[in-house]
Amino acid sequence: MTFIQRLPYYLGGLTVGIIIVVFIWNKKGTEFNYGPNSRVLKNIRIKDRVYSNDALNILNTKKIDTSNISKILKNGNVDLGNKIKTDSCQYQYNIKGKKELKNITLTVINCDSIAYIQNIKIE
Numbered sequence: 001m002t003f004i005q006r007l008p009y010y011l012g013g014l015t016v017g018i019i020i021v022v023f024i025w026n027k028k029g030t031e032f033n034y035g036p037n038s039r040v041l042k043n044i045r046i047k048d049r050v051y052s053n054d055a056l057n058i059l060n061t062k063k064i065d066t067s068n069i070s071k072i073l074k075n076g077n078v079d080l081g082n083k084i085k086t087d088s089c090q091y092q093y094n095i096k097g098k099k100e101l102k103n104i105t106l107t108v109i110n111c112d113s114i115a116y117i118q119n120i121k122i123e
Contacts, residue, residue: 045070047113049116055118076096105120
């Protein structure tokens with residue numbers, strides 16, 4: 001069998017294998033958090049969220065829903081260059097929303113078991 005005769009079998013098997021793997025990963029909800037931005041956001045997302053009084057006031061006055069905060073914590077941009085080391089917790093991050101939420105910036109203090117949302121800025 002020559003290479004030209006084996007190529008369709010190889011490509012057919014590769015295609016079927018890719019389809020099966022993609023189907024299984026989508027069903028499991030697998031995420032690939034290899035970048036530093038993704039790792040920080042996932043670390044904050046899996047923790048309990050506690051809102052400061054300032055953040056709650058902004059949520060109530062500006063009619064922002066907590067689902068918008070969840071979207072920002074799923075798809076936002078973390079400003080890793082300006083992270084601040086705190087005494088009691090790990091770091092303080094500024095997270096800016098994307099697309100329709102790009103005018104919202106969260107200030108989050110990332111502790112061991114709690115993500116403390118300290119401030120919400122709307123530009």
